[in-house]
Amino acid sequence: MIRHTVAFRLKHPRGSADEKAFLDAGKALADIPGVEKFERLNQVSPKNDFHFGYSMEFADQKAYDAYNDHPLHVAYVRDRWIPEVEAFLEIDYTPLA
Numbered sequence: 001m002i003r004h005t006v007a008f009r010l011k012h013p014r015g016s017a018d019e020k021a022f023l024d025a026g027k028a029l030a031d032i033p034g035v036e037k038f039e040r041l042n043q044v045s046p047k048n049d050f051h052f053g054y055s056m057e058f059a060d061q062k063a064y065d066a067y068n069d070h071p072l073h074v075a076y077v078r079d080r081w082i083p084e085v086e087a088f089l090e091i092d093y094t095p096l097a
Contacts, residue, residue: 040053
């Protein structure tokens with residue numbers, strides 16, 4: 001199992017229609033084959049300056065690679081993520097043995 005997580009801050013003002021549109025568009029990532037337990041998250045810790053997070057799981061590396069290469073993911077990164085995300089931290093986890 002791989003848990004893919006990303007914490008991020010958008011270029012858009014907090015609470016704006018553009019912020020909502022970006023987060024709503026992110027829901028489509030859950031429809032990509034192999035994505036399990038997709039969550040859009042509100043980051044609440046005062047210990048960092050990110051505002052949101054996405055979390056999802058994949059059964060294995062093959063499913064994760066297929067997600068990365070899927071046209072829907074590629075388009076989201078190109079058309080939404082790169083132009084609209086100001087900063088992010090991506091962390092992928094596997095369970096400790």
